[in-house]
Amino acid sequence: MRYFDPHIHMLSRTTDDYEAMAAAGIVGVTEPAFWQGQPRTHVGTFVDYFDSLLGWERFRASQFGIRHTCTIGLNPKEANNVPLAEEVMALLPRFAVKEGVVAIGEIGYDEQSAAEERFFAAQVELAKELGLPVLIHTPHRDKKRGTERSIALVREVGIDEERVVIDHLNEQTLPLVLETGCWRGHSVYPHTKMSEERMVALLQQYGTEKMIVNSAADWGRSDPLKVPKTGRAMLAAGFSEAQVEQVLFFNPIDFYAQSGQLSRAEMAPVPIDQTRLWEDNSVLRGQTPLVQ
Amino acid sequence: MTDPLATLTGLLAAQATPAALAWYGGQRARVAAAGAPGSALGIPYALARRQFGAAPLADTDPLPTACGPLPLHGWTLGDSARVALLLAACADRPECAAATVQAVYTDGDDGERIALVRALALLDADGALLPLALDVTRTNSVPLFAALAQHNPYPAARFADHDFDHLVLKALFIGVALGPVHGLRRRAGAELARMCADYVDERLAAGRSVPQDIWLALAPHAGPHGLALLQQYLADPEPGHRFHAAVACGWRTLEAPGLHDALARRLDAERDPRILAALQASLAAAAPD
Numbered sequence: 126m127r128y129f130d131p132h133i134h135m136l137s138r139t140t141d142d143y144e145a146m147a148a149a150g151i152v153g154v155t156e157p158a159f160w161q162g163q164p165r166t167h168v169g170t171f172v173d174y175f176d177s178l179l180g181w182e183r184f185r186a187s188q189f190g191i192r193h194t195c196t197i198g199l200n201p202k203e204a205n206n207v208p209l210a211e212e213v214m215a216l217l218p219r220f221a222v223k224e225g226v227v228a229i230g231e232i233g234y235d236e237q238s239a240a241e242e243r244f245f246a247a248q249v250e251l252a253k254e255l256g257l258p259v260l261i262h263t264p265h266r267d268k269k270r271g272t273e274r275s276i277a278l279v280r281e282v283g284i285d286e287e288r289v290v291i292d293h294l295n296e297q298t299l300p301l302v303l304e305t306g307c308w309r310g311h312s313v314y315p316h317t318k319m320s321e322e323r324m325v326a327l328l329q330q331y332g333t334e335k336m337i338v339n340s341a342a343d344w345g346r347s348d349p350l351k352v353p354k355t356g357r358a359m360l361a362a363g364f365s366e367a368q369v370e371q372v373l374f375f376n377p378i379d380f381y382a383q384s385g386q387l388s389r390a391e392m393a394p395v396p397i398d399q400t401r402l403w404e405d406n407s408v409l410r411g412q413t414p415l416v417q
Numbered sequence: 418m419t420d421p422l423a424t425l426t427g428l429l430a431a432q433a434t435p436a437a438l439a440w441y442g443g444q445r446a447r448v449a450a451a452g453a454p455g456s457a458l459g460i461p462y463a464l465a466r467r468q469f470g471a472a473p474l475a476d477t478d479p480l481p482t483a484c485g486p487l488p489l490h491g492w493t494l495g496d497s498a499r500v501a502l503l504l505a506a507c508a509d510r511p512e513c514a515a516a517t518v519q520a521v522y523t524d525g526d527d528g529e530r531i532a533l534v535r536a537l538a539l540l541d542a543d544g545a546l547l548p549l550a551l552d553v554t555r556t557n558s559v560p561l562f563a564a565l566a567q568h569n570p571y572p573a574a575r576f577a578d579h580d581f582d583h584l585v586l587k588a589l590f591i592g593v594a595l596g597p598v599h600g601l602r603r604r605a606g607a608e609l610a611r612m613c614a615d616y617v618d619e620r621l622a623a624g625r626s627v628p629q630d631i632w633l634a635l636a637p638h639a640g641p642h643g644l645a646l647l648q649q650y651l652a653d654p655e656p657g658h659r660f661h662a663a664v665a666c667g668w669r670t671l672e673a674p675g676l677h678d679a680l681a682r683r684l685d686a687e688r689d690p691r692i693l694a695a696l697q698a699s700l701a702a703a704a705p706d
Contacts, residue, residue: 162557163556163557163558164552164555166523202555205551205552205555206552235555236554236555236583236587237579237583238579265590266583266586266587266590266612266616267583267586267612267615267616268615268619269615269619270612270615295619295622295623296619296622296623297615297618297619297622323623323624
């Protein structure tokens with residue numbers, strides 16, 4: 126069984142996670158650009174972060190046979206530092222057009238401030254201009270209103286809803302997105318957000334079309350194996366292997382394939398060659414290199 | 418209005434060691450005399466904590482400020498010395514005060530920021546520090562967030578409705594108790610009530626617990642659905658829910674069909690003395706149906 130995790134912050138995860146993910150059947154990931162736990166204060170920090178998503182992290186994933194793609198964007202929290210946000214917006218386009226960038230994201234609202242709205246709209250416009258899909262983060266607080274406003278903004282900018290995924294949905298907010306052409310993202314966490322059981326219930330109730338599941342694993346208490354675990358829960362609930370593969374492998378790939386940077390054909394496992402280095406750095410610390 | 422710098426200096430003099438006071442005297446003069454405001458402040462501000470330590474300030478009256486009384490709840494000697502040095506650096510130079518405070522905040526670690534944020538009502542005469550306060554609301558550090566949200570008159574005095582509502586909602590999310598949020602009863606409006614009712618629904622749909630003090634934010638302006646939730650939780654098995662729901666009923670001045678009767682019914686059934694007292698107080702305050 127093959128899996129794709131379309132929302133996972135691998136920069137905060139260890140090689141143990143990569144090993145476990147590969148063993149569990151995850152062959153590809155999308156790592157969205159986001160904040161790092163405390164606010165960045167200089168545009169250079171964004172530049173180095175974006176570069177690591179494109180460089181070191183892609184290399185690190187490849188050392189475990191995992192194809193790593195990313196999204197580029199200015200996240201909602203850091204949009205509130207307006208002078209810094211303006212600097213970041215000026216250099217976003219040059220990063221957005223790099224190879225392996227499958228969307229603008231993750232963008233959206235955090236506390237629904239005017240500044241967040243300004244930069245949210247500007248990035249949806251940018252995505253429309255560049256022909257890139259969009260990954261929208263719905264806020265943790267006042268989520269229902271935040272989702273309504275996100276949908277309204279997408280419609281106002283006029284981007285094709287097929288190219289938009291609205292993520293971190295739950296029982297209240299999924300029905301709102303079902304009335305649009307947008308894709309439906311869900312993040313499965315150990316203690317907060319969505320669980321495997323609730324995810325299965327939503328799939329049973331609403332079907333599998335455009336449904337996307339991810340772990341959103343980050344530096345906090347989260348589990349990079351939630352996608353395969355959701356797969357097992359689906360099988361236990363009576364879904365077929367074909368349906369599991371549809372939701373947890375083909376759906377995210379098909380969504381991000383709209384960027385032209387990913388395709389089903391390309392998603393064969395990356396042959397591992399651990400003799401390779403990245404700027405003279407290896408992921409090995411004295412182990413024997415694995416070469417497939 | 419009494420001079421807060423003089424008051425704080427007096428409090429320190431009553432409790433601190435002679436060595437610390439001597440150090441403070443010297444630093445206070447240096448920062449006040451510094452050519453560029455705030456230029457001499459950064460290092461003594463940080464070091465004040467080591468000089469004065471983490472012992473709590475003795476119980477004292479709240480300080481009067483433009484935002485209302487500021488209780489010195491949780492202030493340590495080190496915190497007080499830091500705030501005093503900050504006041505000394507800005508004294509006689511109000512035009513540079515905001516920039517000086519901003520610089521200390523930007524370069525500060527959590528502890529340094531907490532001392533400053535607690536004292537915002539003292540440091541901000543005209544709202545110039547509002548952007549800084551709003552930045553604090555976005556922090557991931559719970560103690561720093563709590564320094565703004567609790568025992569602090571600044572948000573209720575200065576925040577627009579949207580920002581105050583989101584402060585309260587975030588407190589609920591990260592487990593910062595609402596009881597000590599100054600001005601909550603006065604500022605809780607219909608939008609906050611709606612957000613809280615939505616949040617209760619979200620938690621119930623997820624099979625998760627509901628924060629037991631959410632009623633304080635929800636009750637004053639709850640609509641029919643919020644009122645129904647409030648009445649339901651008046652009788653919840655959790656004493657925390659029953660207590661806060663009982664208190665919150667007394668905060669409501671708007672019409673609330675059925676609420677008076679619900680309170681009366683609880684009065685008959687309740688056994689916990691603390692909750693009984695809250696029910697009685699709220700019944701006395703509540704309008705009859």
